[in-house]
Structure formats: structure tokens, C-alpha cells
Amino acid sequence: xxxxxxxxxxxxxxxxxxxxxxxxxxxxxxxxxxxxxxxxxxxxxxxxxxxxxxxxxxxxxxxxxxxxxxxxxxxxxxxxxxxxxxxxxxxxxxxxxxxxxxxxxxxxxxxxxxxxxxxxxxxxxxxxxxxxxxxxxxxxxxxxxxxxxxxxxxxxxxxxxxxxxxxxxxxxxxxxxxxxxxxxxxxxxxxxxxxxxxxxxxxxxxxxxxxxxxxxxxxxxxxxxxxxxxxxxxxxxxxxxxxxxxxxxxxxxxxxxxxxxxxxxxxxxxxxxxxxxxxxxxxxxxxxxxxxxxxxxxxxxxxxxxxxxxxxxxxxxxxxxxxxxxxxxxxxxxxxxxxxxxxxxxxxxxxxxxxxxxxxxxxxxxxxxxxxxxxxxxxxxxxxxxxxxxxxxxxxxxxxxxxxxxxxxxxxxxxxxxxxxxxxxxxxxxxxxxxxxxxxxxxxxxxxxxxxxxxxxxxxxxxxxxxxxxxxxxxxxxxxxxxxxxxxxxxxxxxxxxxxxxxxxxxxxxxxxxxxxxxxxxxxxxxxxxxxxxxxxxxxxxxxxxxxxxxxxxxxxxxxxxxxxxxxxxxxxxxxxxxxxxxxxxxxxxxxxxxxxxxxxxxxxxxxxxxxxxxxxxxxxxxxxxxxxxxxxxxxxxxxxxxxxxxxxxxxxxxxxxxxxxxxxxxxxxxxxxxxxxxxxxxxxxxxxxxxxxxxxxxxxxxxxxxxxxxxxxxxxxxxxxxxxxxxxxxxxxxxxxxxxxxxxxxxxxxxxxxxxxxxxxxxxxxxxxx
Numbered sequence: 001x002x003x004x005x006x007x008x009x010x011x012x013x014x015x016x017x018x019x020x021x022x023x024x025x026x027x028x029x030x031x032x033x034x035x036x037x038x039x040x041x042x043x044x045x046x047x048x049x050x051x052x053x054x055x056x057x058x059x060x061x062x063x064x065x066x067x068x069x070x071x072x073x074x075x076x077x078x079x080x081x082x083x084x085x086x087x088x089x090x091x092x093x094x095x096x097x098x099x100x101x102x103x104x105x106x107x108x109x110x111x112x113x114x115x116x117x118x119x120x121x122x123x124x125x126x127x128x129x130x131x132x133x134x135x136x137x138x139x140x141x142x143x144x145x146x147x148x149x150x151x152x153x154x155x156x157x158x159x160x161x162x163x164x165x166x167x168x169x170x171x172x173x174x175x176x177x178x179x180x181x182x183x184x185x186x187x188x189x190x191x192x193x194x195x196x197x198x199x200x201x202x203x204x205x206x207x208x209x210x211x212x213x214x215x216x217x218x219x220x221x222x223x224x225x226x227x228x229x230x231x232x233x234x235x236x237x238x239x240x241x242x243x244x245x246x247x248x249x250x251x252x253x254x255x256x257x258x259x260x261x262x263x264x265x266x267x268x269x270x271x272x273x274x275x276x277x278x279x280x281x282x283x284x285x286x287x288x289x290x291x292x293x294x295x296x297x298x299x300x301x302x303x304x305x306x307x308x309x310x311x312x313x314x315x316x317x318x319x320x321x322x323x324x325x326x327x328x329x330x331x332x333x334x335x336x337x338x339x340x341x342x343x344x345x346x347x348x349x350x351x352x353x354x355x356x357x358x359x360x361x362x363x364x365x366x367x368x369x370x371x372x373x374x375x376x377x378x379x380x381x382x383x384x385x386x387x388x389x390x391x392x393x394x395x396x397x398x399x400x401x402x403x404x405x406x407x408x409x410x411x412x413x414x415x416x417x418x419x420x421x422x423x424x425x426x427x428x429x430x431x432x433x434x435x436x437x438x439x440x441x442x443x444x445x446x447x448x449x450x451x452x453x454x455x456x457x458x459x460x461x462x463x464x465x466x467x468x469x470x471x472x473x474x475x476x477x478x479x480x481x482x483x484x485x486x487x488x489x490x491x492x493x494x495x496x497x498x499x500x501x502x503x504x505x506x507x508x509x510x511x512x513x514x515x516x517x518x519x520x521x522x523x524x525x526x527x528x529x530x531x532x533x534x535x536x537x538x539x540x541x542x543x544x545x546x547x548x549x550x551x552x553x554x555x556x557x558x559x560x561x562x563x564x565x566x567x568x569x570x571x572x573x574x575x576x577x578x579x580x581x582x583x584x585x586x587x588x589x590x591x592x593x594x595x596x597x598x599x600x601x602x603x604x605x606x607x608x609x610x611x612x613x614x615x616x617x618x619x620x621x622x623x624x625x626x627x628x629x630x631x632x633x634x635x636x637x638x639x640x641x642x643x644x645x646x647x648x649x650x651x652x653x654x655x656x657x658x659x660x661x662x663x664x665x666x667x668x669x670x671x672x673x674x675x676x677x678x679x680x681x682x683x684x685x686x687x688x689x690x691x692x693x694x695x696x697x698x699x700x701x702x703x704x705x706x707x708x709x710x711x712x713x714x715x716x717x718x719x720x721x722x723x724x725x726x727x728x729x730x731x732x733x734x735x736x737x738x739x740x741x742x743x744x745x746x747x748x749x750x751x752x753x754x755x756x757x758x759x760x761x762x763x764x765x766x767x768x769x770x771x
Contacts, residue, residue: 028356029103030257031280032096032235035079035349035360037070037320044082044096047358051101056234057084057094057242066094066242070320070347072364072374072394073253074115074178074200077286078279079349079360081253084236086120088478089466093247095126095236104233105130105140108224109189109260111267112143113182113275115200118174120249120467121149121476123515123625123634126238127181127248128255130229131155136163140229143183144246145172147623149515150474152197154183157230158222166217168195173474174250176375176394180276184266187224193217196272201392202414204277210269245635256280281357285309287334289350289361295397295432298368301339306350306361310334314353319346342367345397366397370435376428381471382444382454388419389443391426398430398437420445444471448681451525453517453669457484458498468501468512473669475517477628479503480636481510485663494606494690495585497527497665503629506531506661508539509637511629517543518621523591523670525682529663530554530582533719536656540588541626541667542644545633546652548622549644552590552601553654556719559588560654561601562645563619569647570617571599579768581605583718583747584690585665587683591673592619602679607717608689619645628667630659698766699748703755710753714766716744721769724753730763741769 031047044053057066066085073081086093098104106112112128123145130140137159146153146167155165172179178200186192196214198205231240235255238246256275258267267275274282287307296302308315308331315327317338327350330336340348345366352359366372372395379390392415395401401410404427410416418426423444430437454472465484468477481504488498503510517524526541533556540559542551547567553560557578563571580586580603587604599619602612624633624642631643640657641648666686674682700713712724721741727734738753755762 027259028256028280029106029259030098032098032255033079033279033358033360034069034082034253034255035351037080037318037347038068039321040069048356049103051099051103053096053098053235055094055096056237056240057092066092071251073251073362074117074180075202076289076363077359077361078115078253079351079362080347081115081251083251084248086125086247086249088122088245089480090243091245091247092242093237093244093249094242095234095247097240098233098235100228100232102227103259104257105227105229106257106259107227109186109265111182111184111258111272112141112256113180113258113272113280114255115178115180115253117176117178117251118145118150118172118249119251120478121145121172121174121474121515122246122249122478122513123147123149124246125149125248126234126236126246127152127252129234129238130231131157132231132239136160138230139225139227140231141225143181145248147516147625148475148518149625150174152181152195154193154195156185156193156222156225158225160222162221164193164217164220164222166193166195166215168197168215170197170199171474173199174476175377175474177377182267182272182275186266187220187222189265191216192220198276205273207269207273210273210276214269254279278359281359283357285312285352285354285357285359286350286361289363291363291365293365294399295366295369295371295434296342297433298343299341301341302365303337303339304348304363305337306331306335308334308352309354312352312354314351316351318349318351320349321346340365345369345372364396366432366434368434369397370437371398371430371432372396373428373430373437373439376439376441378426378441378443381442382446382450383420384450385421385445385447386419388417391416391418391441393428393439395428395430397432399432401431402429403427404429446685449670449672449674449678451668452519452671453667455667457500457665458496475515477512477514479512481505482512492529492584495527495665495687497585497686500529500585500663500665501628502663503659506538506629506659508630508640508657508659511539511627511632511636511659513632513636514626516545516621516623516625516633517669518623519671520594521671521673522594522621523589523672523674525666525668525670525674525679526552526588526590526664527585527666527686528588528660529585529665530719531661531663533661534656536658537654538658538660539627539630539643540660540664541590541628542631542633543626544621544644545624546641546643546646546648548620549624549633549646550590550592550619550621551643551645552588554660559601559603561590561599561613562654563592563599563617564645564647565618565620567647567649569645569652571615571619571645573599573601573613573615575601575603575611575613577603577611577719579717579720580609580611581607581717585663585687587679587686589674589679589682592621593673594618594620604679604683606687606690628660628664631657698764700750701764708755708757710755710764711750712753712764712766713748713750716747716749718744718746720744722749723767723769724751725765725767727763727765728761735765738764
């Protein structure tokens with residue numbers, strides 16, 4: 001046992017706003033509090049009928065486990081939670097199996113509710129699943145992250161011709177933010193299909209917040225389901241095994257199902273309010289649970305105090321390491337206290353039970369340890385001058401808090417609003433008697449348009465070879481076979497790109513995927529440097545899917561842009577890369593104005609060359625995902641028909657379709673059309689115009705009389721094709737090719753040519769070969 005208890009009595013009074021809601025109209029039939037500590041038995045405890053769940057992807061060795069129990073929840077009064085990790089490269093992940101009993105497979109007039117903190121974003125990752133595959137002839141429910149990967153979608157199948165599915169409009173964050181979600185389904189009700197999603201800030205809310213956070217599906221294509229559903233009821237995973245692709249990455253807590261056993265339908269907004277504020281019981285049993293110190297030296301006491309309902313059935317304190325104490329004898333008129341002596345940092349949980357209702361609340365006391373900074377985030381990572389940001393943090397065990405660069409005292413606060421004048425690194429310092437802990441958040445201030453999604457590979461703290469974090473929005477790229485160059489094997493002479501991405505394989509099986517980018521006014525800025533180019537079409541970027549989407553590809557002569565709407569390719573244009581400096585990173589900007597039916601694209605190199613194309617056409621970006629280095633709109637590298645803009649018609653793939661063999665260093669996505677000025681501003685943030693080689697100047701020439709061989713050396717651009725021509729008169733019509741085109745491999749090219757014997761005079765010139 002790591003802590004001891006004594007019967008010291010200490011009164012503590014805290015004023016709270018108590019919001020009560022009765023669950024008389026819908027019965028709680030399944031409730032998984034997920035309050036087990038890491039030392040608890042392996043069963044996932046079910047509170048109502050004892051239908052305990054089994055863990056998926058759990059290992060006693062944390063190094064091999066995809067499930068971590070005993071992590072912090074969204075609020076103190078929600079107790080502990082489970083974290084589920086995932087690995088897209090295997091694939092593997094963690095969750096739990098509820099089985100197939102009726103309580104966890106509702107058929108109609110039900111509410112499913114839970115709290116969650118997303119940490120990864122991939123399309124269609126599962127929160128809850130009772131379906132198997134995508135056949136509408138089956139029965140069941142699916143709650144997932146939707147096509148974009150950063151939303152919440154619910155789907156119902158009832159063996160009807162179609163299914164009913166709807167995605168809540170809220171865009172999720174993966175910066176430590178917690179959410180409350182509820183799905184209410186009543187096939188015969190006035191509002192049959194409703195999703196409620198609330199971003200949490202630690203505070204309780206009122207009924208208005210529930211109502212305003214609720215969105216309804218516009219149509220219903222399904223009726224009551226039948227029991228049993230197609231598969232087992234699963235939380236966090238797609239299939240009963242851990243080795244499936246669409247596993248959830250993040251934390252889940254208080255998973256609950258309410259059904260219509262009394263015939264009165266789903267939870268009302270008022271009843272759902274109780275679930276949000278106090279957990280699935282919907283009533284407040286614990287008003288406060290506090291400590292007199294946040295940290296203590298090992299072996300020194302701390303006092304825990306509580307204010308609870310004065311007619312409880314039980315009240316138990318648990319230290320998470322096997323030590324429990326009955327607090328009922330220490331409680332008088334709903335108030336009490338006890339002393340604890342933690343030998344190490346300990347999370348204490350108090351559990352109150354009254355009839356069918358239960359509440360938990362937690363406190364963490366650090367013993368001989370510096371403060372723990374659970375999260376430190378900014379509401380925006382990239383802003384324009386004059387804009388403000390909210391910095392928010394969660395810290396345990398701190399006696400004082402300060403915020404640099406100005407040393408602002410923020411002790412006792414959890415958020416602050418600031419307006420940085422320039423790009424600023426904010427450092428949170430949390431201090432107690434055992435030391436100081438720090439965390440940093442960077443806020444970038446830029447002129448010109450601000451992207452809604454931003455990816456910069458050179459910010460090494462924000463990237464790894466599996467995940468390329470979104471610095472602004474909440475749509476990370478997940479890599480398969482990703483490589484991160486640190487430092488560059490070939491330095492970039494004229495850009496600030498220091499560590500770009502490449503892939504292990506370039507056959508289309510490796511690359512990155514993310515949720516789709518659907519904006520009526522869409523711009524994508526991609527900084528890339530080609531590898532070996534051939535006539536094959538290498539995929540740089542794509543989004544939306546084959547039927548409705550966009551794709552950017554590159555060959556040895558051009559960048560090709562394709563786009564489609566309703567499975568018809570409406571866009572197919574190219575920009576020549578001949579003469580561009582492909583030895584350094586180059587800026588590609590794609591814009592699609594769906595309102596004006598206008599597409600544009602431009603290439604800018606670091607020698608000052610600009611090429612562009614525009615087309616009046618109707619291109620739609622669909623709901624499937626996006627890909628870098630390969631096609632990934634549905635499953636990365638799977639069917640080429642998923643390539644954005646390809647269409648799903650037979651034999652529609654561009655010739656030699658394959659993965660990109662080069663490097664990508666920056667991707668910016670905008671929800672507006674970038675004009676030439678904005679594109680120039682974006683270019684200047686990354687690159688400077690360098691000095692191009694001195695034209696096509698011939699720098700050396702020699703002739704060997706014995707072999708009749710001419711040796712020419714000239715300035716060149718890597719990847720550019722050249723022709724050497726000769727003439728005896730220098731007249732325009734009298735120039736002839738001396739040999740086949742020559743592709744330069746550096747900034748200087750030397751070539752030897754055989755000449756006919758006995759020539760008295762010839763003129764030579766070097767020209768750029770045109771496609």
C-alpha cells in the first residue's frame with residue numbers, strides 16, 4: 001500500500017451551482033464508468049447489470065499495450081478514463097468488447113452518450129461499432145470520425161434499402177480538448193436522429209448549451225433495428241481483434257446507453273444536461289472533493305475534504321493501489337475529511353452511490369515530484385497581426401504558475417487571452433517545492449492570408465515519421481512508410497526547408513492520408529522537390545476521391561492537374577516544368593473556386609520563374625480523404641480509382657500512375673482563393689530568389705583533330721533538356737541538331753560529339769529542348 005489514512009476531521013465549504021435533472025423517462029441500461037486504475041482487475045466494469053466488457057489490444061507490459069487505464073478525465077467529477085492508442089503501420093489499436101446482449105445493442109428510442117478526447121484523426125475511426133462492413137442489409141450502429149477524420153458521424157442500418165447517417169458540423173481538435181457526445185435515435189419521433197457535441201472547458205453548462213450543440217439529420221431512411229445486430233458491440237475498434245485499420249486514437253470516458261424500456265423515448269435536453277454535468281446518473285451526489293495541498297513531501301500528510309448528498313448508500317475512497325476506506329463513518333451532514341500520506345504521487349478517487357445513481361471525483365496529489373503539466377495549448381497556432389489567442393492549460397501539483405516571455409503570474413488560472421505582436425514562443429512554468437516543469441506553445445503571426453491547415457516538416461517537435469501534425473487546424477497527415485530527412489541530404493540553397501518528408505517506397509504503397517479538404521473556395525500550397533522523373537505520373541497531392549476530387553501529378557515534362565464532378569473528368573491541364581529550377585524546392589499553388597467554376601494553378605521556382613494555367617470548369621471536392629505522395633482518398637495506396645479527379649471509370653488512370661519519388665516540406669490549405677499577391681507573400685515566407693546560372697553560356701570548347709571529337713561545356717539546370725545545334729552559315733533556317741536531347745544532371749553539363757572529317761568551319765549553339 002502506497003498511502004495511509006487517518007480519521008482527522010477537517011471542514012471545507014465550497015459554493016457550487018447544482019443543476020439537477022431526473023432520468024425518469026429513459027432507463028440507464030449500460031454504463032461503463034472506465035474508472036479502473038492501472039492496478040485494477042482487467043474486466044471493464046459495467047455498473048448497471050454486470051455486463052462487464054473485455055479489453056482489446058491490452059498488454060500487461062505498457063510498451064506493448066494499446067490500452068492505458070487510470071488516465072485523467074475531462075473533469076474532476078468524472079473520475080478516471082481509458083486511453084486507446086493506435087498504430088496505422090501494423091495496423092493495431094485498443095478498445096473493449098461489450099458482447100452482444102440486448103442492453104448494448106438497442107433497437108429504437110435510445111440514447112448513447114460518452115466523453116472523449118481525440119488524439120489522432122483518420123477517416124472513419126470507430127467510437128462505437130455493432131456493424132460488420134458496409135452492407136445495408138444488416139442491422140446495427142456505427143459512430144465514427146467520418147470521412148474528414150475530425151468530426152463525429154453516426155450511422156444506422158435497419159436492413160432497409162438505404163442507411164441513415166449524419167455528421168455533426170463541429171470540427172474536432174486534438175490539442176487536449178475534451179468533448180461530450182450523445183446520439184439520440186427515435187424512428188417514430190418528431191426529431192428521429194439527433195447528434196449533440198459539446199466542446200468542454202471544465203465548467204458545467206445549462207440546457208441552452210445542450211440545445212444549441214444539437215444537430216439533426218435532415219432525412220431518415222431507416223426504422224427500428226432488430227436484435228441482435230450484425231456484430232458484437234465494440235468501443236474504440238472496428239473489429240473484435242486489435243489488428244484493424246479504423247481504430248480510435250484518444251481517451252474515452254463514461255460510455256453509457258439509455259433505452260426505451262418504459263416506452264417514453266430518448267433523453268430530453270434537460271435529461272442530457274444532467275449526464276453532461278454529473279455523468280450518466282444525471283444527478284449530483286458529490287458537490288466538492290478538495291485537498292489542502294497539491295503536492296507534499298513523501299510521507300507528509302495531506303487533507304482530503306468532501307461535500308456530498310447527506311443520504312448516500314455508500315461513500316468509498318480509493319488510492320488506485322488497492323487501498324480503500326469507507327468514508328461514511330467520517331461524514332456528518334454530508335461533509336467530512338480525512339488525512340492521507342502518499343508515499344508517491346497518487347490519484348485519489350471518491351465514489352458515492354445512492355440507489356441506481358453513482359458519482360465519482362478524483363484528486364491527484366504529487367509526492368516529491370515537480371508539477372505535472374497535462375496540457376498547454378493555444379486556440380490558434382497561426383494568426384494575422386492584431387488577432388488574439390486563448391492559451392489554456394491543465395496542471396497538477398503546482399504552487400505557482402508563470403507565463404513567459406514576460407513572466408506573467410497566472411497562478412490559480414487555467415486560461416489567458418493574449419494578442420501577440422509578432423511570432424511568439426509562450427512558456428508555461430509550473431513550480432512547487434520539488435521543482436519546476438515547463439511546456440511551450442508557439443503562435444505564429446503572419447501577413448497575408450492565414451491557412452486553415454498548415455504543415456511544416458522542419459518544425460521537428462511537431463512531426464515524426466508516422467504523424468505530420470496540423471499546426472493550425474485539426475487534420476493531421478498519417479504516414480505509412482514515411483521518412484523525415486534531418487538534415488537534408490541535399491541542402492536547399494534558397495528556402496528555409498530543413499527536414500522534408502520522403503517515403504521508403506515510391507510505388508504508391510507509401511505516403512500520407514488525411515481527411516478531405518472541402519471548401520467552396522479552396523487553395524492548396526505545396527512545396528516539393530522532385531526526385532527521379534520519368535514519363536510516369538507521380539502523385540504529389542490529391543483530395544476528395546475519384547468521382548469528385550482533385551489531383552496533382554508530375555512527370556519529367558510537366559505538372560498535370562485533374563479534377564472531376566459526378567464521375568466526369570472536367571479538368572485536365574498541365575504546366576510545363578521545362579526550364580524551371582527543379583534542383584531546389586518549388587511552390588505549387590492550386591485554387592478551385594466552386595462558386596465561380598474557375599480553377600487555377602501556378603508553379604514558382606527559386607530562380608524567379610513563374611508558370612500558370614487557368615480553366616473555367618466545374619470541379620467538386622468530395623467527402624473521401626486526401627493523400628500526399630500517393631492516392632489515399634479511401635485506403636492509402638489501394639485502388640487507383642480513389643485518386644482525386646481520376647473518376648472511377650475503367651482505364652482512367654494517368655499513364656504509369658505511381659507514388660512521388662521526391663521530397664515535400666510544406667503544405668498549406670486555405671479556405672479562400674489566393675491571388676497573385678497572396679501567392680507571392682506565401683512564397684516570400686519560405687524562399688528567396690537565387691542567382692540562376694548565367695543563361696546558356698558555353699564555358700568551354702575544344703576540338704580533337706585526331707578523333708574529330710568536339711567537347712562542349714555549358715551552364716545548365718538540373719533536369720532540363722538541351723539540344724546542341726550546328727550551322728555553317730548561322731542563318732535561321734540553317735541550324736541542325738547535332739545529337740538527341742541531353743538531360744542535365746547538374747548546373748554544368750559537358751558533352752562530347754563526333755563530327756564528320758574535313759570540315760573547314762562550323763558554328764555551334766546550345767538551346768533548351770521544348771517538349
